[in-house]
Amino acid sequence: MAKQKKQPRPKAQTPKGFRDYFGADVTERSEMLSKISAVYQRYGFDALETSAVETVEALGKFLPDVDRPNEGVFAWQEDDSDWVALRYDMTAPLARVYAQFQNDLPKPYRRYAMGPVWRNEKPGPGRFRQFYQCDADTVGATSVAADAEICAMLSDTLEEVGIARGDYIVRVNNRKVLNGVMEVAGVLDPSDPTKFEAERGIVLRAIDKLDRLGVDGVRALLGKGRKDASGDFTDGAGLTGSQADVVMGFMDARRDTGAETVARLRELTTGSKIGNDGVDELETIATLLAAQGYDADRIVMDPSVVRGLGYYTGPVYEAELTFDIKDEKGRLRQFGSVAGGGRYDDLVKRFTGQEVPATGVSIGVDRLLAALRMQRPETEKPLGPVVVTVMDRDRMADYQTMVTELRTAGIRAEVYLGNPKNFGNQLKYADTRNSPVAIIQGGDEHAAGEIQIKDLILGAEIAKTATVEEWKGQPAQFTVARGDLVAKVREILDAQ
Template structure:
């Protein structure tokens, strides 16, 4: 009796872990081009590139690490053969802090560095939220004061522009303003302060009335879930909302509005002074109001940042599955973090910097149509296997001229080869049949122009007669003809 066919073991099926995206040429090219353009901005501003390893000792990362035997909440950790725990880096800043602390005595001070590469976070993945993604950072270690912060803010704006973003701004706030506001309304305990700041962070999504509910008794959302509020009385809610509404069309107007909300508070006054200095420095760097704005609702890393904080935000909107306009939002951020490097050494070492989420930025710009369409290689077709070497000669001539090209390596006929070229995103194909070989010519088909012209052709007879986007030239003219095609298509 024959045994029944068993179902394949699910463990042997081809599958990948959630949150670890596969990337094809279009995504890879977009991210690599973006990293090159952004890091070129950093280099232009005098920053030095460094690269650190993917793993750091878990205790050196100092974040996401609970008090337990296996430190794998938030990070991916393994135990080395010396029984020390190592974790994949969750960002590029913690490795910088370790590097700077180890090499501080020999580094130029301040130390200005940029870095790029993948980072990993052991978190629940979701739409647009991955567990492996690319970042591109810039940081200054060892510089106090608003000048270093202003430089970071201005450079982030330049980096976003270089990445290809067209509609964006960088929104800036500072810790002293928020601390002064909370002190002025007598919000002393940590839980109340956190509840207020989290409510402010939701202004874009919930509006003033929703934030007012969270500042007061609480709020019930559309699903029926109830969130307990900060318990502020009406007068204090009014003051916090006045603070939230202080953002105006220019940085100067915002500063005036903020100054009217709280008076006589040392931390708050210090925050106003700090933003005034940053405003003057940004103007000196040629960074206009519409690109960098002061926004009192920006809240980032309450236990991490110690001074100015800022976020880069795309202003484009896309439609969700219900046809509603949705703002893409933040694609990076940063601020001053004076405590991170200092915890490795018995001295104060200030630091400021920011990170751009390259993977998120590329995905967002793809949705808004701001990424350049991918152009594949020119494909040299092979119509006669006896003359395949001739096809390689032609491809070699194209590559020698700097034109990306390939020879078709399959075994199919002309029509499947044309379909292959189309799927590769090829801008053109080179065809050499027996007629061309005898005449010493090649036929070049511009697939981009050909597709555009073909839309206006009504029947197959007209198409066969016109051969849209197709030209026959001598072999000596092939390279220049394709160069001219590519320049015209771009």
């Protein structure tokens, strides 16, 4: 009888393009989302949770640079032949929800949503196939006051989570203005929106790459095309020199104040109705924000903002962090964008046949968390729980009682549940958990009604510079009455 082949063990590895989130990551994200949701609620937005799975038909084709409705998403076919997919953002599900429940929802409907989204794209450094988004949208408001409010709320949110004023900027533009510029440049025909569609797509992507490619790179893409450092050639939009000059002038239209930028954009869109409508909307947004005190140190009108997704129809905005970081080669560069959004008045129309105005913003949660970590001192790590060590296995009930007292007082705490034989290993465990305090009670302390408390944070600081004699006399470990456990631990934590 042939010997059966032994089944190979599965590989313990995360799927390509995905990652695991451990304790500190999850805790920091939860705390940040709590702060964000507090701002959103303060602005009157309600929470909404939708299914992670939508029909491909409902999601539609709005991811950039894809050719099929289910390309770029994780999709599969159900038994009844319907295609479904994991959501690639929070906005497409909102359009479906509003169309489905519009008779039951207030108008306008203001909602925020937080959670993971999935994109079946090529992963790379810092680019994952699953990531968290945090959205806020207003559906049913025609006034650009809704767009101004979103921009103000985005500014408040960044400051609430810890990004200092001066370390970020919210940049605002309008796709109508860009369409007006394209009309003036001769690559948009209002009577036939499908004409020059391919050229406009190349122009949009070129403008969106200004920060990465520079002026020369963008101009090349507006013309015949561009060859990158690897030798790959990207076809251009085929614009003439004079056409490209109009687009480049648009990208260089930002001035010192919002009013001056709006005036320059009005010059560039002369003769285009849609362009002038867009300039009027930008002017209204700038006026509303200035009236609320959101000046150019926080929010600016910036024509270089395009946004990649194809469903934006009016104002678009992007939040960029302006402080410097070092890349993998040690070069200084700015952190870049952490949030973006805009007006998408045609999205709900796919379901209802009627235009429904909508505007919203999406925050890239993982990128914002990474930015906050980069601003934090390397020595600053989230504190772990207080660790109650085990000196006597037979007195586990005593140790559990201590932990219960600490937890009841709102202090995070745990009993060491490993092998207590080696006490040094218990303190090493507390170090790996970044515990602020260790509680010690041996037989002698128990008989005397006392406990020893070890201030691990202070002890680590003293150990950096102390001599042996100073270490022996260091004040990081002391004895207190058993009844003073909670009060003394609270005192230490407050001091830390």
